[in-house]
Amino acid sequence: MKKINFLFLFLLLAGWASSAQIVRGPYLEDPTQTTLVMRWQTDTSTPAWLEYGPAPRCNQIMTLTPQGTQHKVVLYGLVPNQDFCYRVYVYNQAQDGVQEPVAGTFRTLFSAERKIVKFVALGATASSAPQEPVSEDPQETSASFFPFMTAKPATPADDSAQARQNLAARIAEEKSDFLIHTGNLTRSGLNADANAEFFTPFEQVLRNMPLFVAVGPNEYGPDRQSRDSKPFFLTNYRRFHDMSWSNATPKYYSFDSANARFIFLDTNVAEGAVWAPDITEKSAQVTWLKSTLAGAGEKWKIVVMNAPAYSSGVRGANNEVFLNLVKIFEEYRVNLVLQGGDLNYERTFPMFRGEPKQNGVTYVTLGTAAATPTKRENPHPSTARFVSQRHYAVVKIVDRRLSAKVYSDKGKLLDSFDLYL
Numbered sequence: 001m002k003k004i005n006f007l008f009l010f011l012l013l014a015g016w017a018s019s020a021q022i023v024r025g026p027y028l029e030d031p032t033q034t035t036l037v038m039r040w041q042t043d044t045s046t047p048a049w050l051e052y053g054p055a056p057r058c059n060q061i062m063t064l065t066p067q068g069t070q071h072k073v074v075l076y077g078l079v080p081n082q083d084f085c086y087r088v089y090v091y092n093q094a095q096d097g098v099q100e101p102v103a104g105t106f107r108t109l110f111s112a113e114r115k116i117v118k119f120v121a122l123g124a125t126a127s128s129a130p131q132e133p134v135s136e137d138p139q140e141t142s143a144s145f146f147p148f149m150t151a152k153p154a155t156p157a158d159d160s161a162q163a164r165q166n167l168a169a170r171i172a173e174e175k176s177d178f179l180i181h182t183g184n185l186t187r188s189g190l191n192a193d194a195n196a197e198f199f200t201p202f203e204q205v206l207r208n209m210p211l212f213v214a215v216g217p218n219e220y221g222p223d224r225q226s227r228d229s230k231p232f233f234l235t236n237y238r239r240f241h242d243m244s245w246s247n248a249t250p251k252y253y254s255f256d257s258a259n260a261r262f263i264f265l266d267t268n269v270a271e272g273a274v275w276a277p278d279i280t281e282k283s284a285q286v287t288w289l290k291s292t293l294a295g296a297g298e299k300w301k302i303v304v305m306n307a308p309a310y311s312s313g314v315r316g317a318n319n320e321v322f323l324n325l326v327k328i329f330e331e332y333r334v335n336l337v338l339q340g341g342d343l344n345y346e347r348t349f350p351m352f353r354g355e356p357k358q359n360g361v362t363y364v365t366l367g368t369a370a371a372t373p374t375k376r377e378n379p380h381p382s383t384a385r386f387v388s389q390r391h392y393a394v395v396k397i398v399d400r401r402l403s404a405k406v407y408s409d410k411g412k413l414l415d416s417f418d419l420y421l
Contacts, residue, residue, distance in 0.1 A: 020045070024040060026086075029241060041071065043069070051086065055085040080114075083107050085105045088102045089101045107177050115259045115397075127187045160371055178212060180214075183214050185216075189220065215268065217273055230275050261293075262302050263304070265279075267307035281324070286324065290332065294332065303336070304339075305325075306340040308339040311339075311346060312379050312380045312386060313375075313378065330352055335402070345389060346386045347386075354382075370390065390409040
């Protein structure tokens with residue numbers, strides 16, 4: 001009876017709106033053990049109806065969103081370690097009922113005793129910027145200590161749209177707890193480009209994997225060095241994304257799942273973004289970082305940021321990030337740093353005080369899912385693996401072991417490594 005009455009109310013409200021289409025989403029963000037944020041966008045103003053529940057009982061709880069084009073629902077009262085399913089409805093063309101629902105699933109974050117986490121990570125879903133491309137065949141480098149590189153001939157093709165489709169199809173097959181993005185969702189940073197370069201190609205992935213983003217310089221816009229650029233981030237990014245709470249959400253934040261703490265930093269002041277938070281020693285972000293790392297105890301400590309502390313790619317390491325953050329990572333025994341910045345895949349040896357050391361910090365550049373990969377131009381002895389290829393990573397933590405596999409957009413295994421707590 002509850003469902004019939006709820007549907008009647010939905011249809012009554014929908015009578016005041018024209019037929020609508022979902023043009024973005026649903027996409028999932030900010031999961032906790034007991035809550036989750038779900039968003040979607042419609043092309044015209046309409047109410048919408050959401051039903052959800054523990055899988056496979058997708059219609060246990062129902063809620064209505066007010067009439068509008070931007071729809072956001074915060075789901076409360078969830079339970080940890082649980083798979084949920086949901087359906088989203090909007091008014092149909094005939095204006096006498098609802099369309100076929102858009103369906104998806106999600107998983108709440110794990111409680112500490114679970115000790116198992118699986119996630120997918122990628123970066124730079126933006127279209128290719130003008131640059132010198134590399135050949136379609138991946139340029140690969142493995143090193144036991146000092147790496148060696150041989151250049152490949154260039155081919156000038158921007159096939160970033162096809163790469164997104166390839167990656168999205170492969171990632172959608174993964175049963176992952178969530179998706180991590182190392183920044184630069186679009187080339188322009190404009191919300192107007194977000195559907196084409198991110199939400200539409202990764203639509204199926206985002207319906208089933210909650211998203212966490214380490215904002216990149218593109219999110220601050222092309223005029224990020226200007227004091228007049230302050231509204232850009234709010235207008236084009238913050239209005240459409242919900243990340244775990246901190247004093248500067250969604251610029252930097254953290255969350256725990258199982259026996260791991262994930263810490264997302266905003267390093268864009270080092271990329272010239274004047275409205276990005278500072279990363280110097282006494283800054284609010286660095287004070288928060290130290291406190292968040294200290295409170296992690298014996299958990300895995302995984303940091304995600306855009307500007308790379310180590311990189312042998314075209315742009316190379318960001319010196320400001322290296323000088324301000326690397327010693328902190330080492331002091332608080334960070335296990336893994338996922339970074340973006342350079343348009344390539346790279347993994348360092350465990351690094352401590354600028355040299356490979358067994359108990360150091362491993363840095364992994366997940367630099368491009370779509371933009372044309374670039375060559376290795378700044379060789380450095382930190383490099384353990386370098387590949388000029390579009391890519392994504394699948395990472396699984398089981399108790400004290402972290403295992404990662406990195407694949408190309410065409411499914412080739414590019415790298416694999418294990419870390420131990």
